[in-house]
Amino acid sequence: MLDYGGINVEKLIITGPTPLKGEVNISGAKNAAVAILPATLLINGFCRIENLPNISDVKLYCQILELLGAKVTWHTPNDITVDTTNINNKADIYEITRKFRASYYLIGALLGRCGEVQVGLPGGCNLGARPIDLHIKGFEALGATTSIIQGNIKAVANKLVGTSIYLDIASVGATINIMLASVLAEGTTIIDNAAKEPHIVDVANFLNTMGADIRGAGTDVIKIHGVKELKGNSSYSIVPDQIEAGTFMLAAIATRGDIVIKNCITKHLESVTAKIIEIGGNVDANGDKLRVWYDKRPSKATIKTLPYPGFPTDLQPQMGVVLSTADGTSIINEGIWESRFQYTNELNKMGARITAQGKSAFFEGVDFLVGAPVYVTDLRAGAALIIAGISAEGVTEVYNLEHIDRGYENIEEKFRKIGANIKRVVE
């Protein structure tokens, strides 16, 4: 038993190798949920949100909404009603908002609703520098003044007025945040070089369902015609999680398995499908289902992560596991984040031969991985290490599960149902 000063430490114990077989259901998208929850603050009324993923980031966001005066009613762990008729934008949410990155959406939402907001600066993460200069540029272009006060960011606007905003980088966060700030602004806001990820479309669809007038989400020009009020009084179901579906697709290949992934939007996974086929795997898309299977060693590949519709950075570590045992040497270039190869140190403990240098990593394929104790450094690294454990010979112990619980609903149960020998224990 490890001594962490009396704190109970959870870990996953995985015994492999197991070729995964069976069906898995995909939950609602985490990165849509953490934007839609703050978006409810723009509504003068209530809304119902269905297909909400049951993950710790969502629970934390609901706590923040309650601190701000919203009433959250849980019908099931995946279905809530949020009443945002009365909001107190002066509530003390500084500490809690520092805890996670997606709290930055509160700036756009509360600026739009109340004209003033102060939140803790979003905490760093393990992916390298994560600036929000483009978000701030957008708020200021709409007429807000921003300042940093004792580790908090404050934004104030007497009035927000629509304008044209060009994003130097097609940032997911900046696109959504500017959309949130401009929904109730006067006139039309145009976001040029907007990000096109599926969750951007989902947030726009949610806001439109509640009464907003947003056009072009999913293309690189989004037009937001300001409306006087969002009345809400409607329900919305969150889009299936593209990254969770991709995680199971890559798990099928890494474990030489055969999985049917249900409740996903196959179009969102075309870049992953193309890469799986390129390395020899099989993918059959049928309606909202994807069957992915391969019982052989995949061939090597070269991959660059890019904004949607390119290969997603959030599936890069899971792909790294697949390439660790591919035939030949593969290269991954990380095109979004400065530092997203920390998981490769853990895979090397399991017998992989990966050399990571800056934004590139070289995967010299080995015959098989061997179980070892490994430590999760971020959410997607966590998913990758679970897949590695299921595909490896022997026992893998995975630590630092809080990263995984932030963004994957019932992950070990979902893997267990398709055959993995995986259990969570408290040390």
Ligand code: EPU
């Ligand atoms: N960037 C700037 N300035 C900004 C904003 C972004 O320079 O003001 C840079 C970033 O440093 C990065 C690039 O632009 O190099 C793209 O960042 P983006 O803003 O698109 O990322 P994000 O909104 O912070 C979201 C997801 C991430 C995902 C990225 C890229 C959420 C809550 N997070 O982050 O998800 O990796 O988009 O697709 O939606 C994850 O789910 O594991 C995760 C990290």
